[in-house]
Amino acid sequence: MATILVAFDTLEEGFERLSQAHTLIRPPHGRDFTPEELRELIPEADVLCSVFDIPVPAELIALGKRLRLIANYAVGYNNIDIEYARTHGITVTNTPHSIIVPTAELALALLLDCARRVSELDRLVRREPGVKVSLSRIDRLGWLLQGKRIGIVGYGNIGEAVAERCRAFGMQVLYYKRHRLAPEVEQAKELTYRPLEDILRESDVISLHTPYSPATHHLIGARELALMPRHAILINTARGAVVDEAALVEALRSGQIAAAGLDVFEHNDLPLPALSELDNVVMTPHVGTQTRDSRLMMTAEMTENVLRFLEGRTDISRVV
Structure with missing residues (x-):
């Protein structure tokens, strides 16, 4: 029997399989464990279930003398000190499958809002009630x-799901990724590969789906924004720091690009105040998976990773 420490609050459902076979420690309903509480509890834990907005630094991992697995409740894992986990033989998993459809649907929602100016017109209607x-x-x-x-910049699972939905709207899909797909795959999925600079010049919409890393920090900056057509829309449901947010503000103010739909922001997901002043920006507070269906699917995927790992199986969503 293992001790499983869940760092965060979420829906109650879905954890039954863990509590039936193992000791499950969850925070009081309605809140996450504090950093201090995690430091007190982690020495007894074999598994830590973490989440994208709770840091898991080396200092915390080091306190987990029995720790064998960190199961992240997210597809991203930059909240975890991956190198420390790797060098200390601790496995890290994520939930890459359950987040695909909800994130893709939110990207489309942001795009439709920008293209038809829904939020802007909504504000206009509300400005003078009864008029x-x-x-x-x-x-x-x-x-x-x-x-x-x-x-599509970063053609992974989410990028592919966005592409499928955009084709249903009659859009042509260009894509960029580090390793180009095979020609037969491109043909079957009706995709056109373009280098990054070309895709910026030729697209009416840029949708970002690349993971965050030092290599993708400010992948879209002032130079890249200047390559885009003046009517272009930028959608970011990836990570905030993939975009130079200050440069984006200037591009939106000057009319260098037409609009932006943003679910993520560069500075700890707190948007620059200037973004709130712009009518051509649609913002949501990092809610790509903020649906009941998604939360249950993420819990199921994380739970499956934990149970399979504890059974000694290797068919898990392993990061390291």
């Missing part, structure tokens, strides 16, 4: 997705 909004036939025009080009 009819009167627009001229050419005021605050949006545009159709049909016939436009979307450039």
Whole structure:
């Protein structure tokens, strides 16, 4: 029997399989464990279930003398000191499958909002309750997705799910990734590969789905934004620091690009105040998986990783 420490609060359902076979330690309903509580509890834990917004630094991992597995409740794992875990023989898993559809759907929601100026028009309607909004036939025009080009930067599982949905809107899909897909795959999925600079120049929409790393820090900066057409929309549901947020503010202010839909932000997911002043920005507070269905799927995937690991199986979503 193992001791499993769950660092975070989430839906109650889905943990029954863990508690039936092992000792499960969860925080009081409605809150996460504090850093101090985690430091007190982790020495007895064989497994730590972590989450993307709770740091798991080397100092915390080092206190886990029995720790064998860190099971992250997210696809990203930059909240964990991966190198320390690796060098100390601690396995790390994530939940890459359950987050695909909800994140892709949110990317499409942000895109549709930007293209049809939904949030902007909603603010306009609310501005004077009881007063009819009167627009001229050419005021605050949006545009159709049909016939436009979307450039997927980081064509992994989420990027692929976004591409599938964009094709349903009649969009042409360009993509960029470090290792190009085989020609037969491109043909079957109706994809066109383009180098990053070309994809920025040629796309009406850029949707970011690349993982965050030192190599992707400010992948989209002032130079890259200047390559994009003035009518282009930027969507970011990846990680905030993939975009130079200050440069993005300037590009939006100056009309260098038309709009941005953002679920993530560079500085600990706190958007620069200037973004709130811009009508051509749609923002959500890092809610790519903020649905009940997603939470249950993530719990099931994380739980399966934990149980399989404790059974000695290797068919887990292993990061290290």
